[in-house]
Amino acid sequence: MNTRSPHPSRARRAGYTVIEVMVALGILALGASGIIALQRATAVSGTQARNLAMANLIAQSWAERIRVDALQWNEPNGLPDLSETDWLRLAETNPDQRLIPEEVPTMGSPVADVLGIDAYSADLVTSAYCTHLRFHRFPGIMSTPGTLIRADIRVFWRRDGSPADCDVTPSAVDAQPDLYGAVYLTTSVMRNKIRD
Secondary structure, three states: OOOOOOOHHHHHOOOOOHHHHHHHHHHHHHHHHHHHHHHHHHHHHHHHHHHHHHHHHHHHHHHHHHHHHHOOOOOHHHOOOHHHOOOOOHHHHOOOOOEOOOOEOOOEOOEEOOOOOEOOOOOOOOOOEEEEEEEEEEOOOOOOOOOEEEEEEEEEEEOOOOOOOOOOOHHHHHHOOOOEEEEEEEEEEEOOOOOO
């Protein structure tokens, strides 16, 4: 009696060969590496978008702070009082120089945490965003000379995600664009007019 299968070719086709399994695993590995690379790119893009959005919000809040600061600049009875402002006085003491603004407890801090909340020197918070200001007083705009100040606001952060050193000089930030990301906002304020 013949114990062989009547169809020997069907018995050989029943399983997969090692080569077929290796090719399938190679295709799976290639697809998985593509998905992992896509996830990484998505995460980096998401972090960059979050940093840009948060820095824009911080810069806009600084523009509002400067507008509020300008309310103190009114020159009552014709007497100059720009020195009584918190930050606009830098337009006279350090014109056209990018500076680290002073911390004013009731108004704001140049240091912000990951959520964009001001971090004061007494707080034990890791800084994520820092602010630099530059002011330029225009000598003869409108009918009264010297009544307009341009404010340039720069909010920056470390691109690698490490805590930002807000004591770094503005020139160091300018010199290392690969290390720091930044958002720039320009606004202007006029002297507050009061009636004599």
